[in-house]
Amino acid sequence: MNALMYCLKDKKYSWCYETTPQPRANNRVFFWPRGKVMGGSSSLNAMVYVRGHPYDYDRWEQEGAKGWSYADCLPYFKKAQTHQLGGDDYRGDSGPLYVSRGKWNNPLYHAFVDAGLQAGYQHTEDCNGFKQEGFGHFDMTIKNGVRCNASMAYIHPILSKYKNLKISTNSMATKVIVEGSKAVGVEYKQNDATKYARARKEVILCGGSINSPQLLLLSGIGNADELRKLGIPCAANLPGVGENLQDHLEVYIQYKCSKPVTLYKYQWKFPWNMVTTGLQWFITKSGAASTTHMEAGSFFRSSSKVAHPDIQIHFLPSVVIDHGQKMGTCHAFQGHSGTMRATSRGNLKLKSTNPFDSPLINPNYLQTEQDIVDFRACVRLTTEIFSQKAFDEFREEVLDKNLRLNSNDEIDSFVRSTSETAYHPCGTAKMGSENDKSAVVDSKCRVLGIDKLRVVDASIMPSILSGNLNAPVIMMAEKAADMILGVPPLPK
Numbered sequence: 504m505n506a507l508m509y510c511l512k513d514k515k516y517s518w519c520y521e522t523t524p525q526p527r528a529n530n531r532v533f534f535w536p537r538g539k540v541m542g543g544s545s546s547l548n549a550m551v552y553v554r555g556h557p558y559d560y561d562r563w564e565q566e567g568a569k570g571w572s573y574a575d576c577l578p579y580f581k582k583a584q585t586h587q588l589g590g591d592d593y594r595g596d597s598g599p600l601y602v603s604r605g606k607w608n609n610p611l612y613h614a615f616v617d618a619g620l621q622a623g624y625q626h627t628e629d630c631n632g633f634k635q636e637g638f639g640h641f642d643m644t645i646k647n648g649v650r651c652n653a654s655m656a657y658i659h660p661i662l663s664k665y666k667n668l669k670i671s672t673n674s675m676a677t678k679v680i681v682e683g684s685k686a687v688g689v690e691y692k693q694n695d696a697t698k699y700a701r702a703r704k705e706v707i708l709c710g711g712s713i714n715s716p717q718l719l720l721l722s723g724i725g726n727a728d729e730l731r732k733l734g735i736p737c738a739a740n741l742p743g744v745g746e747n748l749q750d751h752l753e754v755y756i757q758y759k760c761s762k763p764v765t766l767y768k769y770q771w772k773f774p775w776n777m778v779t780t781g782l783q784w785f786i787t788k789s790g791a792a793s794t795t796h797m798e799a800g801s802f803f804r805s806s807s808k809v810a811h812p813d814i815q816i817h818f819l820p821s822v823v824i825d826h827g828q829k830m831g832t833c834h835a836f837q838g839h840s841g842t843m844r845a846t847s848r849g850n851l852k853l854k855s856t857n858p859f860d861s862p863l864i865n866p867n868y869l870q871t872e873q874d875i876v877d878f879r880a881c882v883r884l885t886t887e888i889f890s891q892k893a894f895d896e897f898r899e900e901v902l903d904k905n906l907r908l909n910s911n912d913e914i915d916s917f918v919r920s921t922s923e924t925a926y927h928p929c930g931t932a933k934m935g936s937e938n939d940k941s942a943v944v945d946s947k948c949r950v951l952g953i954d955k956l957r958v959v960d961a962s963i964m965p966s967i968l969s970g971n972l973n974a975p976v977i978m979m980a981e982k983a984a985d986m987i988l989g990v991p992p993l994p995k
């Protein structure tokens with residue numbers, strides 16, 4: 504867990520993006536880490552394995568992503584996965600991505616789920632199975648105490664298997680080479696040298712929600728008027744590139760804990776604990792360093808009028824301060840609580856034609872009144888859960904004195920001043936039907952108007968899912984692989 508946090512602000516491993524100042528969030532600039540290593544963000548994420556709700560995928564299909572309903576996607580979730588508990592109607596048992604459950608040996612996990620039940624919510628045995636809604640275990644992409652990122656799952660096992668697999672590290676793609684309306688290769692920089700990779704069949708971008716649209720724009724694929732202003736010749740006029748940016752925002756509701764059961768003891772203030780924990784992990788891959796500690800969580804609705812859960816809490820027997828860069832000062836626990844289907848839409852634009860310049864990222868957080876109304880419910884309901892009897896033996900005061908619930912204004916002020924990204928940007932090269940002017944790729948992930956070019960990553964999500972994005976991206980990659988190979992999709 505801590506090892507994860509150390510990397511987020513290290514430019515060697517993370518792109519360390521920043522948003523533009525967000526007017527509805529007190530003009531704050533939000534820090535957006537993204538993985539700059541093999542495995543991408545799955546190599547520095549929190550390893551929570553969540554698929555989202557079936558209705559999300561059915562909505563995708565209605566939004567124009569033909570063939571991406573839940574029934575279409577479920578076989579690929581299963582194909583990708585080996586679940587520690589074995590296969591069933593929802594879980595896979597022979598895929599590359601290993602998914603496990605924590606040992607739940609912290610009493611706070613039990614308190615969290617009990618508190619949810621006491622507050623009137625349901626229990627769920629598997630939030631990725633038949634019923635997302637409820638309180639229970641969160642699955643994690645961890646195999647025998649070790650992170651199972653996209654690289655460990657998919658690349659490492661085939662490194663020496665395929666002679667035609669060439670991996671170029673320390674390399675940055677700077678442009679897709681388009682001849683006429685056909686993508687024929689990629690220009691990239693490796694240690695200051697400009698190089699070219701020619702595609703025999705097609706070019707597939709998977710740079711993530713920031714970098715894929717950035718690369719498309721640099722290659723002349725985007726809004727023709729805006730490209731012209733930057734002097735970039737337009738290869739395809741696709742106004743949707745960089746638009747439709749969506750993310751999950753969350754607040755951290757943190758309480759001082761009266762018992763020494765949190766992760767407070769695992770910091771360099773207590774070097775002996777750190778050394779023994781590290782040694783235990785290196786020798787046996789067990790102990791406190793072998794879990795993400797987000798072993799429990801919940802999905803519930805802000806009101807009975809909502810069709811499926813719109814609030815998610817990740818429970819953590821610790822506190823996160825400044826993306827894990829600062830340590831807590833006492834035993835404490837928190838719920839990362841956020842709304843899952845914000846209505847605000849942001850965008851991303853080129854700052855310049857230099858590929859090494861970060862783009863201008865404007866998520867437009869809390870732009871709509873609906874989003875702030877939803878967050879009021881989110882904060883009220885989350886604090887109500889933590890005020891249940893199950894937490895009485897652990898809960899002391901709220902750590903952030905700005906968390907006051909006397910009026911909507913007080914809650915709004917807390918949300919605007921403390922909310923943080925849940926690190927889930929998506930939608931910036933969205934999939935849609937060919938008559939949708941804002942679509943960038945078709946339902947086979949092919950860039951509209953350009954031959955032999957696909958995008959396969961979180962940027963092509965038509966809209967954000969009700970949950971974390973890593974498992975869905977891996978499912979999408981599995982599904983896209985069949986499209987690329989030209990084989991029929993797995994049966995529903």
Ligand SMILES: Cc1cc2nc3c(=O)[nH]c(=O)nc-3n(C[C@H](O)[C@H](O)[C@H](O)COP(=O)(O)OP(=O)(O)OC[C@H]3O[C@@H](n4cnc5c(N)ncnc54)[C@H](O)[C@@H]3O)c2cc1C
Nearest residue numbers: 543544548549550551676710711714926960961971972973
């Ligand atoms: C701190 C953090 C915590 C998270 N926690 C969770 C979690 O617990 N559970 C969960 O499900 N999701 C989590 N996420 C989100 C999840 O990891 C991402 O949504 C998912 O990995 C996105 O996959 P992607 O393929 O779209 O992009 P990425 O995983 O970001 O992959 C993009 C890859 O392309 C590379 N790249 C980009 N541009 C170029 C270029 N021009 N040339 C060459 N290479 C390039 C990048 O370096 C990277 O390796 C978290 C994310 C972060 C950052």
